[in-house]
Amino acid sequence: MRLLPYGVAAWLFLVGLYGIVTSRNLVHAITCLSVVQSSTYILLLSVGFERGGTAPIFLDVPVGTRAVDPVVSALTLTDVVVGATVSALLLALAVQAHKHHGTLDPERFGPRQD
Amino acid sequence: MFAAVVGVAILLRAQRDETEQPPDEDAADRHAPATSNAVRVLGLVLLGPVVLFGIYVIAHGHLSPGGGFQGGVVLATGALLVYLSGEYVTLRRVRPEVLIDLAESAGAAGYVAIGFLGVAAGATFLANVLPLGQPGALISSGMIPLINLAVGLEVAGGFVLLLSEFLEQTLVVRRPGEVT
Numbered sequence: 001m002r003l004l005p006y007g008v009a010a011w012l013f014l015v016g017l018y019g020i021v022t023s024r025n026l027v028h029a030i031t032c033l034s035v036v037q038s039s040t041y042i043l044l045l046s047v048g049f050e051r052g053g054t055a056p057i058f059l060d061v062p063v064g065t066r067a068v069d070p071v072v073s074a075l076t077l078t079d080v081v082v083g084a085t086v087s088a089l090l091l092a093l094a095v096q097a098h099k100h101h102g103t104l105d106p107e108r109f110g111p112r113q114d
Numbered sequence: 115m116f117a118a119v120v121g122v123a124i125l126l127r128a129q130r131d132e133t134e135q136p137p138d139e140d141a142a143d144r145h146a147p148a149t150s151n152a153v154r155v156l157g158l159v160l161l162g163p164v165v166l167f168g169i170y171v172i173a174h175g176h177l178s179p180g181g182g183f184q185g186g187v188v189l190a191t192g193a194l195l196v197y198l199s200g201e202y203v204t205l206r207r208v209r210p211e212v213l214i215d216l217a218e219s220a221g222a223a224g225y226v227a228i229g230f231l232g233v234a235a236g237a238t239f240l241a242n243v244l245p246l247g248q249p250g251a252l253i254s255s256g257m258i259p260l261i262n263l264a265v266g267l268e269v270a271g272g273f274v275l276l277l278s279e280f281l282e283q284t285l286v287v288r289r290p291g292e293v294t
Binding site for chain 2: 095
């Protein structure tokens with residue numbers, strides 16, 4: 001089933017994008033962004049996966065056996081941590097937006113009131 | 115990631131019309147309940163193992179899954195445990211701001227410095243120029259443990275900075291006329 005991971009990644013991406021576009025609350029939009037990011041993690045991992053490969057640690061396994069690609073899994077773990085800090089930055093922006101407009105609803109942001 | 119943390123620190127600084135009010139001044143009308151003894155004991159008991167586990171994950175990054183990013187997050191969880199098991203003032207005493215800024219900047223600068231070590235030895239940026247050693251030993255694989263250390267410092271400092279910025283925003287910074 002080579003298509004299933006790519007299908008899951010595409011579905012998550014579309015669902016998250018729909019959530020961002022139709023969001024009435026900034027915090028909800030930021031959570032939907034993290035759903036979109038998780039679709040990219042699944043895409044990365046499915047690119048590096050080898051069917052029947054072992055874990056990529058060659059201490060007790062002869063060098064040259066088929067192993068899962070370690071680069072993409074390291075990239076995904078890094079991406080998770082960086083995604084957390086980017087979400088923190090966006091939440092700080094939401095805090096400032098709430099201070100300026102008194103509301104978290106993006107539909108009700110008018111021109112600046114001060 | 116460094117840029118995101120610096121962005122949060124800039125965005126959540128006290129604005130011109132806001133003052134910093136330490137939370138122990140208005141303890142009379144605080145509506146938050148005191149932390150239960152079970153949470154307090156569990157937090158204190160878990161603090162040592164969590165910090166040790168974070169250092170272990172950072173140090174063994176080249177031998178088993180882990181490394182700088184993952185171990186740094188585990189270390190930052192230790193600071194979160196201090197906040198959960200006590201009041202916010204305890205966290206402020208335990209995390210001196212200078213130390214956190216120093217740790218985060220040293221981590222980011224250390225990464226670049228180790229990269230230029232490769233250039234100074236005649237190879238490309240971030241090339242592995244230290245001796246490689248035996249596979250499986252702790253002191254092996256050249257510069258990878260050093261980079262893990264720098265990244266772990268940076269991630270832990272960055273996350274503790276994020277945590278303290280958001281907590282200060284909620285608990286300490288007040289506008290004039292705003293009730294707790």
